[in-house]
Amino acid sequence: MAPEPAVRLRGITKRYGAVVACDGVDLTLERGEIHGLLGENGAGKSTLMRILLGLETQDSGAIDRDGRAVTIAGPREAAALGISMVHQHFSLVDPLTVWENVALGRSGPVRRAAERAGVRAAAQRYGLAIDPDARVGTLSAGERQRVELLKCLRRDPTVLIMDEPTSVLTRSESAELFTVLRRVVAAEHRAVVLISHKLAEITTATDRVTVMRAGRVVLRRATTATTEAELAREMVGREVTLGAAVGVLPHATAPASPAASAQTALRLRGLTARPGLDDLCLTVHAGEIVGLYGAEGNGQKSLGDVLSGLTVPDAGTVEVAGASVDLRRPGALSAAGLGIVPEDRHHAGVVLDLSVAENLVMTRLGDVSGRVFIDRRRLRRRARALADEYGITAASLDSPLRDLSGGNQQRVVLARELSGRPRVLVAAQPSRGLDVGAVEDLYARLRRCASDGIAVLLISTELEEILALTTRIATIFRGRIVGELPTAQADGERLALLTGGVA
Incomplete structure (x- = not known):
């Protein structure tokens, strides 16, 4: 007789008021297989x-777990059944070290030397290089993702759920991870669920795939x-034209980005911030989409923090439309005409416990205020207009933002920033965690920004995204720009040399 599946979900239904999140869903997870789970943001996967x-x-x-009906009343019961998950959004404690975060939640005595050695061994085994003694608060997004993976894998789960595990990894890091994961799945007979919006990743790394809508x-x-094309069509319920996004079509089919004007909209001079930026200089013209490309952890996060107003650099200047901005003054960048879609929207882009409406207007309260207090009617009218314009789907504009899908949260950030009519838009990893339909909409809006004369700085580790959207590529290595070239002249060899620091 064939062995029982590791897990079988039968007729799972879940409602939230009038919203049916899961409607009679069946899903079978077999040992020794990687099972891809696809769907738009809000399709019911999570x-x-x-x-x-x-x-x-x-x-x-x-x-059913191994053919036996089980009741999973909480995370402890799931862990006892050998079910674990690597979440898309980080759940780490910044002041603690890597090894301390990995050890959190473990029962019994904690021995520092043994834990550090265990983290090193696991990191080497799974190809996730990390310093066990590094403070998590100093790590890049890619390095934090490695810690999340190690934290989960150290528990040795039988059923492993991976939610967008490569969203902040480079292509080579992703390929290495899946090579190791495939070997571990086969040798240790684990069942793995891979949730990813990267269709090429699903078709390459999985054995079976389930699509929800x-x-x-x-x-x-x-x-x-x-x-990949069929999966995209089933996810969205229509034909999708994505250019290079998530590997659906060759980037040559993407619409050409508009030509830039001669007017300088953003100039970065000698930006230095320790650690992260080292005399970084870059210029973006009005109507131009410039891609900042490089391996994760080379200063992109530090640059995003400076342009978000979260960090004051040690040296250097930021000029918007020819005027230098006082980076010590809160709100100065926004007032100068710079809008930003941050790398980590939960950390720097939104307030999850505030309502959708409040998040949509929080940077322009003067537009919805009376003489003293916020005018709630004006706030709701403004929020409703933006929600309609940007296709934001929510049960209510008064709902907490955390109730929205990732794609709708990203639309909230984009709507808020563009509603201020910025001269410059900085978009850092804007498609991270978005489904194919949301990516298609995002790309169209970024192109429209450039057509309207807005200077766009696209900070991304996704090569296909850079090639699809930009007219010029600047490569970053160890906090400084090591080379620039027109996108039309970019090829794998040249970009590999530049991202490796060879000017």
Whole structure:
């Protein structure tokens, strides 16, 4: 007889008021397989996995573990059943070291030397280089993702759920991770769920794939029997034209970005911030999309923090439309006409516990205020107009922002920043964690910004994204620009040399 599946979900249904997040979902996870789970933001994937982890309780349906019906009342029960998850958004404690974060939640005595050695061994085994003694608060997004992975893998789960595990990894890091993961899955007979919006990643790394749309399963198939284009179509329910986004089509099919004007909209001179930036200089013209490309951890986060107003650099200047900005003054960059879509929207882009409406207007309160207090009617009218214009889907504009899908949260940030009619838009890793439909909409809006004369600085580690959207590429290495070239002249060899620090 064939062995029982590691996990079988049968007829899982979950409602939130009138919203049906999961509608009779069946999902089978086999040992020794990587199972891809796809769907738009809000399709029900996360709710389904939260039920499997005991973070939510289904309204109806059943869960079998090795052929035996189980009740998962909470995360402890899930852990006891060998079910663990690497979450997309980090759950680390910044003041603690890497090894201390990995050890958190473990029972029994904690021995520093043994924990540090264990982290080093696991990092080497899974190809996730990290210093066990580094403070998490000093790490880049890519390095934090490695810590999250190590934290989960050290628990040795039988069923491993990976939610966008490569969203902040470089292409080579991602390839190495999946090579190791494939070997571990086969040798240790684990069952893995891979949630990813990178379609090329799904078709390359998984054995089977399930696609959800509007809470239901719309496709269930062996990965070798489908294509990236079909998966995109099933996810969104229509044909998708994405150019280079998430590997669906060759980047040559992407619409050309508009030509830049001669007017300098953003000039960065000698920006230095320790650690992170080292005499960085860059110019972006009005109507131009410039890509800042490089391996994760080479100063992109520090630059984003400076342009968000979160960090005052040790040296250097930022000029917007020819005027130098006083970076010591809160709100000065926004007042000068710089809008930003930050790398980590939860950390620097939104306030999750505030309402959708409040997040949409928080940087322009003067537009919705009376003489003394905020005018709630004006606030709601303004928020409704932006929600309609940018296609933001929410049960209510008074709902906490945390209730929205990742794609809708990103639309909130973009709507708020563009509503201020900026001269410059900085978009840092803007498509991270977004589904194919949301990426398509994002790309169209960034191109429209450039057509309207806005200077766009695109900070991204996604090469396909850079090639699809930009007219010029600047490469960053150890906090400084080591080379620039027109996108039309970019090729893999030249970019590899530049991102490796060879000017």
